[in-house]
Amino acid sequence: MTDDPKLIELPKFLDERGNLSFIEELRHVPFEIKRTYWIYDVPGGEKRGGHAYRELEEVIIALSGSFDVVLHDGTQEKRFSLNRSYNGLYVPRMMWRGLENFSTNSVALILASDAYDELDYIRDFELFIQEKKG
Numbered sequence: 001m002t003d004d005p006k007l008i009e010l011p012k013f014l015d016e017r018g019n020l021s022f023i024e025e026l027r028h029v030p031f032e033i034k035r036t037y038w039i040y041d042v043p044g045g046e047k048r049g050g051h052a053y054r055e056l057e058e059v060i061i062a063l064s065g066s067f068d069v070v071l072h073d074g075t076q077e078k079r080f081s082l083n084r085s086y087n088g089l090y091v092p093r094m095m096w097r098g099l100e101n102f103s104t105n106s107v108a109l110i111l112a113s114d115a116y117d118e119l120d121y122i123r124d125f126e127l128f129i130q131e132k133k134g
């Protein structure tokens, strides 16, 4: 679970009154959730991300609308289209990641394994490739 990106199916209670999903740390998400942030009001055609984390793990959820998460592991690229609020994408450490193709009014909710730390970011793709080779 810690090396490969993986789509997680979250619990869902379908109900005529409206649906409900939830997440518990260390049960539905393989880490303790230390931080939650969200990306919203993304103008058409914009991209977010474009970096890797040395240690941070994340789960990304399309809480509303849809977008693509593009992950590069240093060798190959994979694209995950998220459009269900009961799916989460687990992103392990040391993955180059970008978010793009946001639909109008989409909201990306991100659960993170640690507090914000700029020193954990790799913002240069060539440096990422070098560090991957170790």
Ligand code: TYD
Pocket (backbone or CB within 6 Å): 035, 037, 039, 047, 048, 049, 050, 051, 116
């Ligand atoms: P960044 O992670 O670079 O955004 P993107 O999703 O496009 O990769 O974050 C943008 C800015 O927001 C960054 O300069 C610092 C700030 N920030 C925080 O202060 N705390 C956070 O938890 C996050 C995610 C970002």
